[in-house]
Amino acid sequence: MLSFLISLLSYPFILNAVLASFFGSIISATAGTYITTNRFSYVAGSIAHSLLFGLGLFRFLQVKTGNYFFNPLNGAILSGIFFGIIIGFVMHSKKERVDTLLSAIWATGMSLGLLFIFLTPGYNQELMRYLFGNILLIGKTELCIIGIFDFFLILIFLLFYNKIMAISFDSDFASIRGVNGKAFSIVFLLIIIISVILLTQLVGVVMVIALLTLPSSIALKFTNNQKKAIPLAFLVSLVTSLAGLFASYIFDLPSSAMIILILGFIYLLSGLAGILKSRVKSS
Numbered sequence: 001m002l003s004f005l006i007s008l009l010s011y012p013f014i015l016n017a018v019l020a021s022f023f024g025s026i027i028s029a030t031a032g033t034y035i036t037t038n039r040f041s042y043v044a045g046s047i048a049h050s051l052l053f054g055l056g057l058f059r060f061l062q063v064k065t066g067n068y069f070f071n072p073l074n075g076a077i078l079s080g081i082f083f084g085i086i087i088g089f090v091m092h093s094k095k096e097r098v099d100t101l102l103s104a105i106w107a108t109g110m111s112l113g114l115l116f117i118f119l120t121p122g123y124n125q126e127l128m129r130y131l132f133g134n135i136l137l138i139g140k141t142e143l144c145i146i147g148i149f150d151f152f153l154i155l156i157f158l159l160f161y162n163k164i165m166a167i168s169f170d171s172d173f174a175s176i177r178g179v180n181g182k183a184f185s186i187v188f189l190l191i192i193i194i195s196v197i198l199l200t201q202l203v204g205v206v207m208v209i210a211l212l213t214l215p216s217s218i219a220l221k222f223t224n225n226q227k228k229a230i231p232l233a234f235l236v237s238l239v240t241s242l243a244g245l246f247a248s249y250i251f252d253l254p255s256s257a258m259i260i261l262i263l264g265f266i267y268l269l270s271g272l273a274g275i276l277k278s279r280v281k282s283s
Contacts, residue, residue: 007249013136014245017255020138021241023146024202024211029234030153031195033216033226034164034188043087043189045209046102047080048196050109052205054079055130056116063120072130076200080193083109088189092182133204133256135245146198153191157230160184165226203256210260211237218270240266 008014035044058075061067083105090101117127129137157164163184199208215237219229244259251258 013138014249016138016140016143017135017245018242019143020135020146020202021238021245023143023150024199025215025234025237025241026150027146027153027195027199028211028215028237029219029230030157031188031191032212032237033219033230033233035192036213036216036220037226040192041209041213042099042102044192044196044212046087046106046109047084047193048200048205048208049106050083051076051079051130051197051200052113053109053116054082054113055127055205056113056120059127060116060120063122072127073197073201076130076197079109080197084189084193088186091185129204130200131204131206132254133200133202133207135202135241135255135259138201142198142201149194149198156187156191161227164188203260207256207260210263214263214267215240218267221270221274236266237263 008018035041054075054077055072056075057079058070059072062070062072086105087098087101091098195212196208199211202208203211215233216229218236219232223229223232240263241259243262245255247253247262248255248258
């Protein structure tokens with residue numbers, strides 16, 4: 001533990017990883033609670049895996065043209081916006097089954113991404129970071145971007161919390177009371193897209209859905225109060241992220257995998273605790 005604290009003060013990239021854990025936990029607690037409450041985890045997962053299309057395409061174009069604009073992260077952003085618009089349109093038009101569309105986007109986005117990765121000459125080490133994440137590579141620029149997004153996210157929840165909760169539990173009743181449900185759903189679809197893109201840099205496309213949903217799912221097992229669930233989810237996300245960083249430092253293992261592994265283990269334990277508690281009450 002002491003050696004980890006010394007390294008924290010000696011190596012800026014470890015300190016950046018700790019700060020990224022803190023900022024990422026804010027996203028996980030706020031946007032994640034909204035996603036879990038509204039059962040939008042499949043939406044977030046679909047967007048996350050569709051990012052692979054933009055990542056693969058822009059990496060392919062970057063190698064072929066040498067143009068810096070074709071940075072894989074730019075491709076991920078454009079891909080997320082593109083597929084997010086499609087999802088939002090279908091969700092509001094209700095002319096197509098949303099679950100079928102999400103499955104199609106999930107599979108098609110990944111397939112196209114893998115195709116472009118295969119066609120790209122050379123060893124695509126940079127893409128591995130986006131696939132599986134590497135929180136130790138987070139720089140000051142990424143920290144500033146995540147911090148600014150956190151600020152606006154907290155501001156939105158503070159200003160519109162009651163309306164957000166009203167839409168989450170009964171969108172029809174909320175619309176009768178004058179809440180513009182369509183506008184809020186568009187805003188939160190954008191929030192989901194940005195949250196996925198930012199957290200992908202921490203744990204990768206493959207595991208980002210766990211970081212977005214498991215902390216809030218754990219918190220909601222202990223309280224039905226949304227105001228209490230958000231700070232509890234923040235603590236769960238932060239503690240597991242720091243524990244994952246520490247474990248990866250001690251055992252020289254991938255930090256992203258350790259974070260999600262510990263988070264998944266706690267989720268299973270909380271589920272078992274809930275089952276035992278209900279059995280004790282029933283008996």
